[in-house]
Structure formats: structure tokens, C-alpha cells
Amino acid sequence: SGLWSGLSSGLSSGLSSGLWSGPQTGSVCLFCSEVVRAMTFVIDQGMAMYWGTSRWNAVEIMEAYSIARQFNLVPPVCEQAEYHYFQRDKVELHLPELYHKIGVGAMTWSPLACGLLTGKYNEGVPESSRAAMKGYSWLKERLCSDEGKKQLSKIKELHLLADRLNCTPAQLAIAWCLRSEGVSSVLLGVSNTEQLLENLGSLRVLSQLTPPLIAEMDALLGNKPRGTKKEARS
Template sequence: AETERGLSRKHIIEGLRDSLSRLQLEYVDIVFANRTDINSPMEEVVRAMTFVINHGMAMYWGTSRWSAMEIMEAYSVARQFNLIPPVCEQAEYHYYHRDKVEVQLPELYHKIGVGVMTWSPLAGGLISGKYNDGIPEDSRAAMKGYVWMKDRIFSEEGQKQLAKIKELHPLADRMNCTLAQLAI
């Protein structure tokens, strides 16, 4: 059913209840709304997140993979209806994906106080150097459901990124650290 996925009120509340049960927790510190949902009005999402906070299921809520405009809309809806706004955006951030965190979101940090949490600091392992000489058998990119990752690595852009990583190896060696440590 349409309400069993995405960001419908039903799915947010029931999904979080089920997660708390599986985790054997009474609440989580923060619950994220991953990607916006064209089938759920923003007011419904913000009201559902306010509900789970007011009912002690979460302390805060945040967004993940939302645009600055979508975050601002959630904030505006929260202010308009006296609801709880998101406190942070969870954004991809690494050598090859810096624009959102460094250019698009800073204005929101200052205007409405929304923070940022980042994910994929090693670009799915690309920055670790493990794919420099191909796809290791025991890597995620070699797994059945990760053909998209293998395709990304072998794409023209992926090969350019790998070439840049190889150039960083001497710097990591000079600093006596791994590529992953250098990246983070």
C-alpha cells in the first residue's frame, strides 16, 4: 500500500515503532527522513515527525538527501503550524562530493540553525584505495546487488577519480597515514 513506504504519517510512525522494537529501545536520539516523498505533503511529514518526538519515540528529527529548498520548506511548515523542525541534514560528503555541504547548505546553517551530519566519507570505498587495481573478490563492489557500484568504478568518471586517488598515495605515505585517514 502507498502508506507502507515513503514518508507517509502511517509509515513514519509504524516504521519507527517497529525499528524501536527490533532495537529493543524506547527511543532513538534522532530519526531521519531519507529522501523526500512526492506522495506525502510536507505538512504530513513534519506533523508525523513532531508526533514521534512528542510521544517519546525520538528526541530529534533530521533529513537525509534533501535539497536546501526542501529543508527550508520543512522548517517553514514547522514554524507556520508550531511544529518541530528538522535539526540537521545528513549529506554525502567526500573528495568528490563537496558542493552540497560546502556551497548549498551553509546559508541554512546560519539562517535556521540546521546542522549537518555526513555519510560516505570514503565514497563507497573508492577513496580507501582498495579499488585502485580492480575489484577485490571480498569487496562490496563484487557482491551481487552492487553492480551499480562496479559500473560507477569502471565509468569514465570513476576512472578519473581513481587516478586522483593514486596521486594522493605519495602524500599519505609522507604523512605516515592511510588514504582513508588522509580523507577523513
Template sequence: MSARIHYKNLGKSGLRVSMVGLGTWVTFGAQTSDETAEEILTLAYESGINFFDTAEVYAAGKAEIVLGNILQKKQWRRSSYIVSSKIYWGGKAETEKGLSRKHIIEGLKGSLERLQLEYVDIVFANKPDVHTPMEETVRAFTHVINQGWAMYWGTSRWSPTDIMEAYSVARQFNLIPPVAEQTEYHLFQREKVELQMPELYHKIGIGTVIWSPLASGILTGKYDDGIPIHSRAALKGYSWLKDKILSEEGRRQQGKLREVAEVADRIGCSLSQLAIAWCLKNENVNCVLLGASNVDQLYENIQAVQYISKLTPNIMHELDRLLGNKPKANRRDNVSR
């Protein structure tokens, strides 16, 4: 294979993650057959991807079941790959969601059962929980790590202020702080990753894992002429994405993408590959999670790593000009101390 996957430390931890990982949102247990899911995971692993991400909420637990079944079947060395899952929405009962000690422990045990694993490498808190004291949440994640059910914990979609609070609580009570934040980052959403995450990294060593580098498919260019029948925006439960694409802002974005596609043509790659390579160009990004509904799509997206070097300072400047959304740093500190 022509694409060469490199590895980075996850934040200031010693965990070495592949620069691209495989996410299972939308696809595993829902959009793809189990056979296709196995083909996708096999291609990922054989290409050098060592990071597989899922969540208790994905396809109501089916994504974890599908991933677990494939890992059991393939019998790859457990020490050769990383599995992360996310805890927050586990069920309909009031006690089956959130970041209470009860749900973190029960939710993670449920994930491990579905995954057929003794431990996950990283357990992420899938959003902040305003109903649970931060100390309780940090103590619970420290407990599951001490029990050997997870190696590390991280956050997902947390604000810098919440992440700093978790870190402060961990330091105050000699508990284990989070190692990484999972967050959305793409050509149309830049501020948090470009302004706030570098500061968090330098202050407390938090790494950055990116999801939705193609903005749920918007950055593939396939929505230029409307909503294709087999696209994600046409799926049941994704009307929010359809509305976003068909909105006035969505139309404006499609116009900008036509110009970005011309840049992609010039450097010899697809619009999707340019969008992924652009995310990987950011040195503060440790891993970009790729989603794929078939093997060809994943193969194309993995090839994006070849084009990182083609994104010269001049090309990056041109993209900034076309997009017109490069974040500007405030003079004041962006992150609460």
C-alpha cells in the same frame, strides 16, 4: 588510545554528538557476523563515539535488530549514547513506505521494537516524499516527538528547497522543525555541503551529518587495480558501485587518488585517514559517520581525527588543485527563501 574524540552541537540544537559516529549500512545484519558487530560497536563506544546510526531499510530491518541486541547486552546507560534511525522504506506494501503520517508512526514503532528501545534520539526522513504533503510529514514527526518516541527529527538526502519548506511549515503551524540533514560528502562530492549547508545553518540552524566519507570504499585506494573479491563493490546488489568504479570517470578518479595518496604519505597517514580528516576539517560538518566491516578498519578510521591539524591551508590548497573540483558560489542565493 591516541585519537581524541571531540563533540559538537548538532546544528543549533543542544544535542552534543561525537565528531565521528558509527553507521550500520551494509555491515550490520549483512556483511558482518553478530560477534564482529558487537566488537565494532564496543570499540566505537569505548573510543568516545556516542552516535550510532541505522535505518529501517538496512538489511531489511536486521541492522536494527543486531544493534538493539548489542545495546541490550552491553547495558550501557541509555543517556550516554545517541541512536538515530531513518524512515522511508519499511516494507513491500504501498502503505509501508514514504512519509505519510501512517508510515512515519508505524515505521518508527517497528524500528523501536527491533531496536528494543523506548525512543530513538533522532528519526530521519530517509528521502523526500513527493506523494505526501509537507504539512502532514512535519505534523507526524512533531507527533512522534511529542509522544516521546524520538527526541529530534531530521532529513536525509533532501534538497535545500525541501528543507526550507519543512522549516517554513513548522514555523507557520507551530510545529517542530528538523535539526539536521544527513548527506553524502567526500573528496569527489562537495557542492551541497560546501555551498548550501552553511547557508541553511545560518538561516535556520540545520546541522550536517555526513555519510559515505570514503565514497563507498572508493577513497581507500583498494580499487586501484580492479575489484577485490571481498570488497563492497563485489557484493550482491552493489553492481552500481562496480560499474561506477570501472567507468571512465572512475578510472580518472583513481588516477587523481594516486596523487592524493602521495600527500597522505607525506603527512604520515593512510589515504582513508586523509579522506576522513578532510571531511572533519570542514567546520560546518557536525559528525562524520564511519562504516566498518571489522575492528581494525574502524580503529584505523578513528585515528583520522589525529590528522585534522596536519591539513594546513597549504595542504588543503594542494588537494583542491589535485582534485580540481572546488565548488564556486553563485552570485545568486543558493537556497530558496
């Protein structure tokens, strides 16, 4: 559990850019066959080149792949998953196996955890922030929880590490996501050109994330998923 586990439950889902947020059942998706057939039709009609899933688990993705292979349809090529300092298990434990078996990569979202990792909430909830907006009371409640306060404390320490690397906290957080095996791309959300340029600066930080530095960050976070075999690009 914790502040950011299950964050997706507070967000809406739908069909966006060819990424289908499918029916969640806890096992195999109810309409996997229909989704695979529909996406194949969309591609055959020239309306898209590829399709991917969003917030599906490994079993559901594998089922879609099996159906596609069985009936000569188009399988998904990526999974859109939440991934940041406090949401790690799926991308680091479950998706790498699919990446090696069937080539499904991860397109991750919320690298800054709704702005939490930038330090926006270190001194409370600003009136202009997302947590202060109507409909985001769940976010404010989590920020004020005991677990939320612990995470904010860890974020302050990570900011000191960012200072050592001569980068911003946002750049460090995004580079940390990019370093993970199987992550094909990281989705960014920005409000202006300055934020976009800052976020793109994470590419130059990536080369500074050495194994010792990653180990230091893991020790600070204290939430490295167990069973991780290979999680960083060499």
C-alpha cells in the same frame, strides 16, 4: 555527473534513527507538512529528542522549517547528506546557507565512497569487495568507466599526500570531511574494531589540514564548487 554524483540513487532509503528520507520531487517535498507533524508527534511522545532529514534539498528543508515555525511544531536540526572528495556541491554550497540561517547542520555519510578512497580498487575489483557483490553491478560499472579511472588516478596521488602526513588514506578522507563548515558529524561504516580505531584516528589529522594543504588537495581534485564562501573551520 561522474562516478560518484548521484551515488544515492543506487542506495535504499528509509526511516532510520529519526532521519526521514522524504519524497523527492525536485521542488518542495509533497508531504512536508505530514512529515513535520509526524516527527513532532514522535518527539512529544518521548520516542526521540530531535529529528533530521536525509537527502532533502535546501528548498525542502526550508519548507519544513517554515511549516514548523508557522504551526509551532519541531523543525529538523540536521540533514544527512553524501559527502566525500567526489561529491561536494550540496555540503559546501547549499547547506552552509541553511546552517547560518536556521542552524541546520550536516550529518554526512559515505566519507570513503564505498571504499574507493581507501585504495581498495586501485588494482581492480577484489572478489570480496562490495563492487563484486550481487546488486552492486552499478558500482563496478562506474569504477570501470573513463571517469572512474580518472578518479582512481587522483586517489593514488592523495595517498602520497597521506604518506606525507603520516596517516592512512581513510584518515585523510574523513578528516577532510570534518574540516568542512556546517558538518556536525561524519557517519562511519566499519567491519571490525581495527577499522573503527583507524577511522577515529582522523581526529588527530584534522589539525594538519592547513589552508595551503587544502588548496593543494583542491588543485589535485579539480572539483572545488564555485561560489564557496567559507568551507573550512578556522
